[in-house]
Amino acid sequence: MTDDESQLISAVSIDEPWALVERFAKLPREHPDDVNQAADDIAARLSRLGVPFTMYEPTLFLALPKPGRVEVAGQTFAAKPSSFTRSVPDGLQAGIVVVEGKTALPHGYAPNSAVQFGDGYDPLPGLPDMRGKIAMYRGTLGADRIMQLETLGAVAVIAANPGEDVHWGGGNPIWGAPDLDDLPFKPAIPAVAVNRHAGDALAAAAQSGEPVRIVTELQEGWFKSKLPVVEIRGSEEPEKFVLLHGHYDAWDVGVGDNATGDAALLEIARVLWTHRSALKRSVRIAWWPGHSTGRFAGSTWYADHFAIDLAANCLAHINCDSPGCRDATSFENIPWMAENAGFVTGVVRDVAGKPASGKRPSQSSDFSFNNLGITGYFSSSSRIPQTEIKARGYYYVMGNGGNIEWHTNRDQLDVADPDILLQDIRVYMIAAFRNANATLLPYDWRALLGEFSQTVGRYQQAAGDRFDLTPVSQAIDGLDQQLARFTQAANAGQIPPTVANTALLALSRHLVPLNYVRSTQFRRDLGLPAPPLPWLAVCMDLDRYPPNALGFAQTQLQRGSNHVLAGLAAAQHAVELALTNAVDQAAE
Numbered sequence: 001m002t003d004d005e006s007q008l009i010s011a012v013s014i015d016e017p018w019a020l021v022e023r024f025a026k027l028p029r030e031h032p033d034d035v036n037q038a039a040d041d042i043a044a045r046l047s048r049l050g051v052p053f054t055m056y057e058p059t060l061f062l063a064l065p066k067p068g069r070v071e072v073a074g075q076t077f078a079a080k081p082s083s084f085t086r087s088v089p090d091g092l093q094a095g096i097v098v099v100e101g102k103t104a105l106p107h108g109y110a111p112n113s114a115v116q117f118g119d120g121y122d123p124l125p126g127l128p129d130m131r132g133k134i135a136m137y138r139g140t141l142g143a144d145r146i147m148q149l150e151t152l153g154a155v156a157v158i159a160a161n162p163g164e165d166v167h168w169g170g171g172n173p174i175w176g177a178p179d180l181d182d183l184p185f186k187p188a189i190p191a192v193a194v195n196r197h198a199g200d201a202l203a204a205a206a207q208s209g210e211p212v213r214i215v216t217e218l219q220e221g222w223f224k225s226k227l228p229v230v231e232i233r234g235s236e237e238p239e240k241f242v243l244l245h246g247h248y249d250a251w252d253v254g255v256g257d258n259a260t261g262d263a264a265l266l267e268i269a270r271v272l273w274t275h276r277s278a279l280k281r282s283v284r285i286a287w288w289p290g291h292s293t294g295r296f297a298g299s300t301w302y303a304d305h306f307a308i309d310l311a312a313n314c315l316a317h318i319n320c321d322s323p324g325c326r327d328a329t330s331f332e333n334i335p336w337m338a339e340n341a342g343f344v345t346g347v348v349r350d351v352a353g354k355p356a357s358g359k360r361p362s363q364s365s366d367f368s369f370n371n372l373g374i375t376g377y378f379s380s381s382s383r384i385p386q387t388e389i390k391a392r393g394y395y396y397v398m399g400n401g402g403n404i405e406w407h408t409n410r411d412q413l414d415v416a417d418p419d420i421l422l423q424d425i426r427v428y429m430i431a432a433f434r435n436a437n438a439t440l441l442p443y444d445w446r447a448l449l450g451e452f453s454q455t456v457g458r459y460q461q462a463a464g465d466r467f468d469l470t471p472v473s474q475a476i477d478g479l480d481q482q483l484a485r486f487t488q489a490a491n492a493g494q495i496p497p498t499v500a501n502t503a504l505l506a507l508s509r510h511l512v513p514l515n516y517v518r519s520t521q522f523r524r525d526l527g528l529p530a531p532p533l534p535w536l537a538v539c540m541d542l543d544r545y546p547p548n549a550l551g552f553a554q555t556q557l558q559r560g561s562n563h564v565l566a567g568l569a570a571a572q573h574a575v576e577l578a579l580t581n582a583v584d585q586a587a588e
Helices: 003-013 015-024 032-049 115-116 143-149 198-208 255-274 299-303 307-313 336-354 388-390 418-437 444-465 470-491 497-516 534-546 547-587
Strands: 053-054 059-065 068-073 075-081 092-094 097-098 134-139 155-159 189-193 212-213 217-223 227-232 239-246 281-288 313-317
Touching: 003 255, 003 418, 015 032, 015 418, 032 059, 032 068, 032 217, 032 227, 032 255, 059 299, 075 198, 097 198, 134 143, 134 198, 143 155, 155 198, 155 212, 189 198, 198 336, 227 255, 227 299, 239 255, 239 299, 239 307, 239 418, 255 281, 255 418, 281 299, 281 418, 299 307, 299 547, 307 313, 313 418, 336 418, 336 444, 336 497, 444 470, 444 497, 444 534, 444 547, 470 497, 470 547, 497 534, 497 547, 534 547
Parallel strands: 097 134, 134 155, 155 189, 239 281, 239 313
Antiparallel strands: 053 227, 059 217, 068 075, 068 212, 075 189, 092 212, 227 281
């Protein structure tokens, strides 16, 4: 810890953030009117603390679900409709089938695929015929499941949650406001979540042939929203910045998701503004609307409207979601991109005195900057230890530190813990400060290339002799060798930091999209699971394609391989430029 970091740590107080948590615990933040009231509250607190901010007012496309229900065999069960799915206020009745296990459609499958693949092609062998039926599965609402089951002919989807709670969820695969090309992907069927007991009754109905009726209603349209942003300018490279962000809308009052995160951002803004003279580069702090009812609409609006600035100057984004929750005493499974693992582990060790482990970020939680090539980490921080999760019999939830009140109306004040929140605030703050002040940007791109090598090896084994990924493997090895030279020269001071950082940032712009993105730089991908190196992931599905369709998959792989090779070549060129600079400097 540097002296500046120690001063920041000492300056953090729980008073201001806890006051915001208590306020938001009494303010539901689903409807845009309530959400905007919460933004005004954040703005008033920033003003009182003397922290300048800008209040943007985007118009966001939102879907506001009202309480729904499911009726079967004379029983009525509460249901929570998935946002952006079809509204059926007059009800929809059909037979029901139970879909066991995880479904995973082959990459590129579409309703008309049988035309090319053959009439006997079955994309998901063993699943029941769900055409004209309501499909139910065990789990939480997910856009991928709804999209898959709709594709296979289901007229509605029910997610039977694992416990007593019914969890809100988003079933829309479109990230942020749809554009004209996105609109065809908007779900055309209703989808709801119910609890485990309702799921049991519905499973019995599937056995007996009893019909099921679903009733849902959603208010959908364009809503004026508020989006506060603080910018704390650095003294040396003020145009470069770290983006620290989190959503302030919620399901109901959403204390653990995400009032605690909003409070953390407020306190970090206060402390960094007070100590702004210590910042070399800038830190932007943003509170997003439209996360829950707009599929990350606020952060996507910001990514769209500030895309050129973000692509040129954003060093990293840090997502502050669900910190400071009850019993969350470990730092297990932190979402981080591979290149940030060492950096985040060091921050957690230095601030919290604990080890950290990580996982690949999912396509969720305001990771709205992958297409721009911006590296990112966090979206959750501290969590209940896994051993304790198992001892309590909890099932996995994404937020609230693992507390199963996540996305329910039980996410109240008792979910938050002021002592844990204080620690998490310090973790997020030091991560932002250290990232902004690093002499050399703290990205270990060789760690990512190691992950690439493992992924390509796994894909090659699956593809066998049906496609050759040797050129991709060779390109990864070549870039890794160049990066080894680059890292040694940069650490030895043989490359000026400004030159080295230009190369490190260029690597981010080239390599992050290769690992997460199927679309273009200025379009969001669909919010569906993204496998590593998604342009090559069809390798894992080749066994599912009959001989007459294999050529289509191989064509896709050839084009995907070209895309990956071009990205790796551009990354290698950025490194070579920096190394050439080092050689020229040595010659002088």
